[in-house]
Amino acid sequence: MHGFSDKIAKVAEDNRSPLVLALDPSVRFAGNIHRKTEIQANLLIKSLDLIEETSDLLAAVKINRHLILPLGLYGGILEILDRVKEAGLPSIVDAKINDIGNTNRWIAIHYMDAGFDAVIANPFVGWKGGLDAVFEEANERNKGVILLVYMSHPAAPEGYGRMTLDEQGKRLFYLVFAEKALEWGASGVVVGATQLAILEVIYDTLGGKIPIFAPGVGAQGGDPRLAQEAGAKYLIVGRTIFESAKPRETIKKILTALK
Numbered sequence: 550m551h552g553f554s555d556k557i558a559k560v561a562e563d564n565r566s567p568l569v570l571a572l573d574p575s576v577r578f579a580g581n582i583h584r585k586t587e588i589q590a591n592l593l594i595k596s597l598d599l600i601e602e603t604s605d606l607l608a609a610v611k612i613n614r615h616l617i618l619p620l621g622l623y624g625g626i627l628e629i630l631d632r633v634k635e636a637g638l639p640s641i642v643d644a645k646i647n648d649i650g651n652t653n654r655w656i657a658i659h660y661m662d663a664g665f666d667a668v669i670a671n672p673f674v675g676w677k678g679g680l681d682a683v684f685e686e687a688n689e690r691n692k693g694v695i696l697l698v699y700m701s702h703p704a705a706p707e708g709y710g711r712m713t714l715d716e717q718g719k720r721l722f723y724l725v726f727a728e729k730a731l732e733w734g735a736s737g738v739v740v741g742a743t744q745l746a747i748l749e750v751i752y753d754t755l756g757g758k759i760p761i762f763a764p765g766v767g768a769q770g771g772d773p774r775l776a777q778e779a780g781a782k783y784l785i786v787g788r789t790i791f792e793s794a795k796p797r798e799t800i801k802k803i804l805t806a807l808k
């Protein structure tokens with residue numbers, strides 16, 4: 550078990566919530582895209598307020614490039630990470646690490662040393678000279694690595710859903726990736742909440758040993774309860790909460806629907 554896995558499991562239990570809040574507004578919501586300082590201020594204030602307002606209803610917070618690019622890792626993101634930590638929540642950086650080892654290592658070091666508890670990486674690049682560097686840096690710091698196994702968007706079958714031919718014969722990429730997650734000691738896998746049959750198959754392959762994080766709830770059409778029933782342990786929700794006029798009520802509605 551990694552520090553991250555224990556931490557998120559405990560917070561989810563204490564707060565009775567499987568929700569991972571993704572601080573991801575749509576472009577329109579963030580403000581006038583031509584006024585960068587206005588966008589930066591909006592995103593920072595909204596994110597800090599949202600964490601303060603909803604932290605007792607969450608299992609974790611996930612940050613993606615919606616915030617990292619405009620606010621800067623060692624700028625506004627540090628402020629947000631401080632707020633996340635003060636609230637006692639674990640943090641996940643969704644950088645979908647996807648490069649050669651040396652580049653991956655730098656990406657992992659920066660994010661982890663900035664304070665993130667877990668990183669998301671793409672298993673398509675493989676182990677040797679690829680994700681081995683990410684797992685090394687994470688293990689050294691007792692941080693988590695979460696692997697993309699099947700994405701939530703409509704084109705996911707073009708990549709994650711393709712057949713591959715290896716020494717074990719013809720197999721689906723997402724099943725190979727689920728096995729890699731077990732082999733490499735990942736702290737979690739991402740499987741779209743929009744893909745219920747695939748969620749179930751991946752859950753069976755993992756045998757409950759690694760938690761499934763399911764994005765795609767709400768804005769992308771995924772149903773939280775069905776995703777949970779199919780095997781998702783954590784539900785990642787972005788725009789539905791971020792853009793809600795009453796985020797606490799929106800979260801409570803989702804949580805009630807899960808019971």
Ligand code: BMP
Nearest residue numbers: 571573613700701764765768786787788
């Ligand atoms: P939203 O709830 O607003 O659709 O946001 C979902 C979040 O999860 C986004 O950060 C997106 O990049 C991420 N995500 C996803 O939607 N599907 C995947 O398969 C993998 C993801 O990381």
